[in-house]
Amino acid sequence: MTMTSDNHMRTFYEYIVVGCGGIGSGALYWLSKRVGPDVLGLEQFQLGHERGGSQDYSRIIRMAYPDDMYTKLTPHTYTAWSEVERESGLQLVYRTGGLSIGEKGVSDHITSEYARAMAANNISYENLTGRQLHERYPQFTLNDNLVAVYQKDGGIVDAALGNSVHVQLARGNGATVIDQCPVTRLSRDAGGRIAVHTTKGIFHCRKVLLTAGAWMNHVLGSVGVHIPLYVTQEQVTYFGTPHMKDFTKDRFPMFIYHKADYDIYGLPIHGNSGSKIGIDAVGPVTTADSRTYEPDPVREKIVIDFLQTTLPKYLGPIIQTKTCLYTMTPDRHFVIDTCRKYGWDDVIFCCGAGHAYKFASLLGKILSELAVDNHTQYPISPFTMEREAISNPNYKTDFHMKGNSQSKL
Ligand SMILES: Cc1cc2nc3c(=O)[nH]c(=O)nc-3n(C[C@H](O)[C@H](O)[C@H](O)COP(=O)(O)OP(=O)(O)OC[C@H]3O[C@@H](n4cnc5c(N)ncnc54)[C@H](O)[C@@H]3O)c2cc1C
The missing domain is CATH 3.50.50.60 (FAD/NAD(P)-binding domain)
Incomplete structure (x- = not known):
């Protein structure tokens, strides 16, 4: 105590x-x-x-949300953190840039929603084709079937x-x-x-x-x-990429990749860790008392397979898969x-x-x-x-x- x-x-x-x-x-x-x-x-x-x-070392922060109720709050969240930074003299937020990535005909309606909500709330953003995404961030393999929305203020907050x-x-x-x-x-x-x-x-x-x-x-x-709250056990995996220089905060953005069934997100290296990746809200329902701290190898394999095709240099030996709780309401x-x-x-x-x-x-x-x-x-x-x-x-x-x-x- x-x-x-x-x-x-x-x-x-x-x-x-x-x-x-x-x-x-x-x-x-x-x-x-x-x-x-x-x-x-x-x-x-x-x-x-x-x-x-x-x-954890990092959490995603971003202006972009696919709906108005959060997009109206996001600019204020940056202001609140910056006041804390000013008072403490410590940097907490890193604006690495943020990407929302969709697949044509599968999840590009989601990237469009991000763009719509930002336009409606006067937040600047850029639309990128798959080729432009690869040109700007060659860490992503070239895939003409992708579309992306880029927002410059997206990044990480040191949780x-x-x-x-x-x-x-x-x-x-x-x-x-x-x-x-x-x-x-x-x-x-x-x-x-x-x-x-x-x-x-x-x-x-x-x-x-x-x-x-x-x-x-x-x-x-x-x-x-x-x-009505649902606690799920989620996880993130840190990889010890040997290509660290490609995934520093000034060279690589935070990203959310919308698959048909779930979202995969990644963050650049921050702190004594590696490249970080996770899948959003696919973990089993548990409770704060009965949860385990055991990583799920199935989800580890899903992110490895994804990285092999989409972002191969992100990979390296697994440093750690860290479990963590989501506490969700029925409408999230x-x-x-x-x-x-x-x-x-x-x-x-x-x-x-x-x-x-x-x-x-x-x-x-x-x-x-x-x-x-x-x-x-x-x-x-x-x-x-x-x-x-x-x-x-x-x-x-x-x-x-x-x-x-x-x-x-
Ligand atoms: C893997 C993972 C990735 C995530 N990524 C992101 C992200 O990129 N961006 C983002 O914005 N969010 C992210 N989130 C969600 C975000 O981290 C959570 O929504 C947020 O941190 C929850 O904060 P909280 O204060 O509600 O809960 P907690 O941080 O869990 O705090 C609750 C606290 O209350 C204490 N407590 C509970 N009961 C009592 C009691 N009876 N007496 C005294 N103390 C008590 C607990 O011990 C705990 O310390 C992620 C979450 C996870 C698990």
């Missing part, structure tokens, strides 16, 4: 953030800018643990560093962060405030911000709320709401739906505004828990997005 000595005896905070992963650490930071020492972060494991969704920077800046602003401290439940105390029960004692606060990822329903359950869109319908308008929660790291800082800012101001300046109305995908138990789940793949990574 980590605790600042001057806060040792303190049990009341205006705000308590439950879960200090990507989004929770963002909420801590943005809240601490508003309220200084009046915020407490509680994390069940050690800070920086690898059991959730946010701990592991982002989390620790958020936490360190928050502590610098006076926030308290206690790790190895699971929250077991919430209840109403005699004064009408929230009692946050943990294995280390009870804390009290005016508002709770719940950012518990795959464990969300464990805590929500104690206030009578259940969100975020949920950002309060539990007001259940009498808990002072409990605010956020589910990232398996594509939220790029937004982690912005979501933290949004949550801080909801907590302090009771409203946010950002357009989050599509993410209400009242929508059909969350409120209708018969809603047809389509989070795998197979057959009409539209990666949200």
